[in-house]
Amino acid sequence: MTFGEQPAYLRVAGDLRKKIVDGSLPPHTRLPSQARIREEYGVSDTVALEARKVLMAEGLVEGRSGSGTYVRERPVPRRVARTGYRASGGSTPFRQEQAEDGARGTWESRSEQAEANSAVAERLGIRAGDRVMCTKYVYRDAGEVMMLSTSWEPLAVTGRTPVMLPEEGPLGGCGVVERMAAIDVVVDNVAEEVGARPGLAEELMALGGVPGHVVIVVQRTYFASGKPVETADVVVPADRYRIAYHLPVR
Template identity: 45%
Template sequence: MRPITKRKYEIIADDLRARIIDGRLPPGARFPTLAEIQEDYAVAEGTAFRAAKLLFDEGLTDTRPGAATRVRGRPEVIRLVRAWYLDPPSGSPWHAEMAAQGRVGAFEAHSETATAPPAIAERLAIATGDSVVRTAYKYTADAKPTFIATSWEPLGLTGTSAAQTPEGGPFGGWGIIRRLAEVGITVSRAVEEIVPRTLTGPEADILGLRAGIAIIVIERTHFAGDKPVETADMVVPPPYRPRYEIPVEMVEDAEEMGVE
């Protein structure tokens, strides 16, 4: 395999990023100026600028007119799983979770009928091209974009009931578990896979970030027994990160059943 050759500005950004991560450049510290980067790494101004901009685009630094560039605070924690093992709230799980953290949560959603691409069809155990309800989300906390998500459900899952779309009708915003329970479908488990990739152009436009930065995607699928009933991609960019909280009782139950 041919070795990957990094550009000089990427190598500089790697070094500066490591200094931020390990605390040598702590939150609030003054970030090196372009002149200092040029001198420290013996590079031209353009190279120094590209290295500094890369870290700014990743959300690691903060630049304001007339002030020194500073290292941003530690990444905020976004909890995504509390509602999965607690009794679901009567309203939107996202609103309830943000309220529990002392923040104002909101989201925008748009649903439409679409055809399932191969990867989504495989996750839903349906045929490629089958009809699905596709819902695109943009989640905010205190009016700032946090992450985006896209959900797919088989079109015929809920028939023509009021629960056909995730955010429409009397059950809109209830979350997948409560909404499907209203039409007699019991969601029994959820499976997640963490997939690293880079941010696409359209995603970057929504989140106000630069395309190509490293992100994680949480591929989540809900099941009723062995049947997939919904799958979703949650795109989580820096500086946010998912946090999983698992009650000890769940771990003990799994150990008793021989689950590792």
């Protein structure tokens, strides 16, 4: 192979990908068999198999037990809005955005006390092993799971207060800013880092993905006078959603 030349399996995968994208191989069409790929492209069984693996890893095709490999329906990506803080009258940003989009969204949550692992402790500026309130959320859009979120709040801040449980009590379901204000903690800054990685098995099971699918992860942290008071991981399937930011200019 000369410099710049693609390996044979990538060349074959690229040609099949082009046919999928331009509609020559429409959704639900059976992908050419391994033998057909071998004959059409003049490659070995190994190359044909590796090309099919590439397309499966990219989420373009899926295997059906006892039937073969088929082109997947390509979802039209929808938006997940991320905006600067707005006075909400007691609702979280997700609730605001869903209300604006027609109130199709639903969610469920579960909170429990836990010990901060080293990564969470670093983000919250506490020691590993310190107690935190961990809350896991599942968000749905028109019944379909669209987003997972896990948040951590240091119990040194919220413990034994009316807002210790994010979704219960007098301010249950309110946003972090409103809840913290109720205990005289003034949130004045929020930071988000956006990245992508292969989804964990349990994430993909919840999100309806297949092994190898990529997820977008938003790491969000709220600060009060430079001190982290809440941090969260928001996980969204990359093939079905786009993160859209609308930030004010000051």
